[in-house]
Amino acid sequence: MGKTFSEKLLGLKAGQKVSAGDVVTVSPDYILSHDNSAAIIKEFEKLGVEKVFSPGKLVIILDHVVPASSEKYAQNHKTIRKFVAEQKITNFFDIHHGICHQVLMENGFATPRKLILGADSHTVSYGALGAFSAGIGRSEVAVLWATDEIWLRVPETLKVQIEGKLPRGVYAKDIILKIIGEEGADCANYKAVEFSGDAAKNMSIASRIVLCNMAAEMGAKNAYFAQDDATISWLKNRAKDEFELICSDEGAKYEMVLHYDISSLEPQVAFPHTVDNVKPVSQAKGIKFHQAVIGTCTNGRLEDLVVAAQILKGKKVHPKLRVLVIPASRAEYLLALKEGVLETLVEAGCVVLNPGCGPCLGAHQGVIAPGEVALSTANRNFQGRMGSRDSFIYLASPATVAASAIEGQITDPREYL
Amino acid sequence: MKKGKVWKYGDNVNTDVIFPGKYTYSILDPKEMAVHALEDLDPEFSQKAMPGDIIVAGKNFGCGSSREQAATCLRYAGIQAVIAKSFARIFFRNAINQGLPVIQSEEIVESVEKGEEIAIDFSKGQIKTQKGILSFSPLPESVSGILEAGGLIPYTKAKLEKKRARAK
Numbered sequence: 001m002g003k004t005f006s007e008k009l010l011g012l013k014a015g016q017k018v019s020a021g022d023v024v025t026v027s028p029d030y031i032l033s034h035d036n037s038a039a040i041i042k043e044f045e046k047l048g049v050e051k052v053f054s055p056g057k058l059v060i061i062l063d064h065v066v067p068a069s070s071e072k073y074a075q076n077h078k079t080i081r082k083f084v085a086e087q088k089i090t091n092f093f094d095i096h097h098g099i100c101h102q103v104l105m106e107n108g109f110a111t112p113r114k115l116i117l118g119a120d121s122h123t124v125s126y127g128a129l130g131a132f133s134a135g136i137g138r139s140e141v142a143v144l145w146a147t148d149e150i151w152l153r154v155p156e157t158l159k160v161q162i163e164g165k166l167p168r169g170v171y172a173k174d175i176i177l178k179i180i181g182e183e184g185a186d187c188a189n190y191k192a193v194e195f196s197g198d199a200a201k202n203m204s205i206a207s208r209i210v211l212c213n214m215a216a217e218m219g220a221k222n223a224y225f226a227q228d229d230a231t232i233s234w235l236k237n238r239a240k241d242e243f244e245l246i247c248s249d250e251g252a253k254y255e256m257v258l259h260y261d262i263s264s265l266e267p268q269v270a271f272p273h274t275v276d277n278v279k280p281v282s283q284a285k286g287i288k289f290h291q292a293v294i295g296t297c298t299n300g301r302l303e304d305l306v307v308a309a310q311i312l313k314g315k316k317v318h319p320k321l322r323v324l325v326i327p328a329s330r331a332e333y334l335l336a337l338k339e340g341v342l343e344t345l346v347e348a349g350c351v352v353l354n355p356g357c358g359p360c361l362g363a364h365q366g367v368i369a370p371g372e373v374a375l376s377t378a379n380r381n382f383q384g385r386m387g388s389r390d391s392f393i394y395l396a397s398p399a400t401v402a403a404s405a406i407e408g409q410i411t412d413p414r415e416y417l
Numbered sequence: 418m419k420k421g422k423v424w425k426y427g428d429n430v431n432t433d434v435i436f437p438g439k440y441t442y443s444i445l446d447p448k449e450m451a452v453h454a455l456e457d458l459d460p461e462f463s464q465k466a467m468p469g470d471i472i473v474a475g476k477n478f479g480c481g482s483s484r485e486q487a488a489t490c491l492r493y494a495g496i497q498a499v500i501a502k503s504f505a506r507i508f509f510r511n512a513i514n515q516g517l518p519v520i521q522s523e524e525i526v527e528s529v530e531k532g533e534e535i536a537i538d539f540s541k542g543q544i545k546t547q548k549g550i551l552s553f554s555p556l557p558e559s560v561s562g563i564l565e566a567g568g569l570i571p572y573t574k575a576k577l578e579k580k581r582a583r584a585k
């Protein structure tokens with residue numbers, strides 16, 4: 001019988017044939033951590049081990065609170081830089097690179113057949129490039145640094161078959177919000193999600209990343225797209241190592257197959273305070289907000305900034321609004337800069353922040369006050385996520401956020417395209 | 418068997434309301450983490466929860482971020498166990514790795530009430546509630562070892578020490 005992507009990949013790593021439900025002990029190819037490395041170092045030191053087992057596997061990227069916003073954060077960064085030097089960790093990316101997931105992918109760590117574990121739930125994103133990638137906790141990362149070993153359960157796979165052509169003004173973000181809204185925030189708990197179908201095949205890599213990134217909001221352990229020419233050409237000049245493709249076999253066993261036709265999909269909006277509280281934009285129209293955010297690891301790539309600029313070109317941000325634009329990485333920032341995209345956004349009245357997580361986790365750079373409302377392209381709208389516990393977050397595509405930024409209230413972007 | 422008071426919550430209790438993101442990189446001391454436990458869901462909790470208390474919740478407890486402090490803060494607040502209809506994957510691992518027992522059971526969640534005193538017997542897999550005794554399936558041995566050691570770090574430390582002793 002055929003095997004799924006996850007069964008094949010974890011089988012390769014475990015050196016034996018495995019099926020969903022089996023528990024395997026494996027060594028990942030790369031281990032990601034970010035600002036939380038400071039806390040991981042503390043745990044690592046408790047283990048009584050002097051040297052990291054495989055320093056070449058560690059990828060440490062400072063992105064969550066960069067540049068440091070307080071003495072505590074500055075101390076964390078300092079601790080991490082010291083550790084990086086002592087342990088001779090070469091894959092270290094200081095504050096000028098951007099959001100960990102984007103930076104890890106851009107630098108070619110994520111290729112087909114790689115097993116990547118990270119101390120961040122959105123590590124799932126790299127399935128867009130054919131890697132098996134999953135989030136784990138800090139203790140587990142510390143133990144991996146010391147022993148290079150972890151147990152993983154081979155997940156069952158939930159297949160999402162997406163067919164049809166995206167209508168004008170509707171984007172990858174709308175597709176994934178629709179799916180999460182229909183299926184619920186725990187629909188893929190402990191499972192792998194495989195995105196397939198014509199619409200999935202036609203997606204750019206940036207759009208595939210949006211879907212895999214938000215599979216975390218379905219509870220998924222990992223997410224996956226079949227690799228194709230688009231993957232190969234994206235990885236050209238980026239991939240760190242040679243790679244071979246790895247796809248689910250014909251006849252692989254899926255726990256469930258969901259079907260979506262997106263031909264008549266409307267833009268979608270997630271309402272506070274859960275990501276699965278999703279409604280079409282027509283039901284969100286007119287909702288007022290105070291701050292817009294265009295960026296994050298979900299929607300801060302060139303493709304997203306271009307759409308926002310298209311809508312905001314020659315227009316002005318509503319005078320009562322703050323609009324924050326945060327490119328996902330320095331590389332995307334530079335592209336947007338060279339293409340004049342950032343110029344358009346700044347002219348419209350947006351504030352461009354340095355690449356990083358920005359206010360996404362409520363730590364700095366535009367947190368919101370009690371009673372305030374934000375409209376964001378991020379992946380989470382949990383209560384208190386972006387600042388005050390008495391604030392509210394709506395999630396939408398970059399197009400919806402840009403159009404809404406002009407009107408000062410949630411707006412259907414199709415009116416502007 | 419230790420008795421504890423039940424704090425009851427609904428579905429999808431996420432890591433942001435258990436331990437807000439704004440503290441994740443600034444608070445490194447677990448006792449200080451405990452002060453902020455469940456702050457954005459139930460401000461009363463950290464003031465009134467007593468060692469031995471038990472959290473009972475709906476499905477997908479701990480969804481969202483991978484931040485392990487969501488488990489750490491509950492453990493250091495003295496929580497004896499979290500009982501939920503289901504757990505988000507990363508939280509489940511984190512809880513065990515922090516030495517915080519987790520019990521998955523729809524039946525128990527449905528039958529216990531907020532504020533009720535219950536007692537848990539982990540070895541027998543039983544819970545004494547006001548309505549009677551309910552059972553749950555104990556965790557597999559591979560993970561109960563980690564729990565008994567008080568978490569993954571002490572567990573691994575002991576394992577590595579043994580290995581080194583053998584090598585000598």
Ligand code: SF4
Pocket residue numbers: 064099100101120122296297298356357360361378379
């Ligand atoms: S941008 Fe937001 S969701 Fe993405 S890694 Fe940073 S904090 Fe997490």
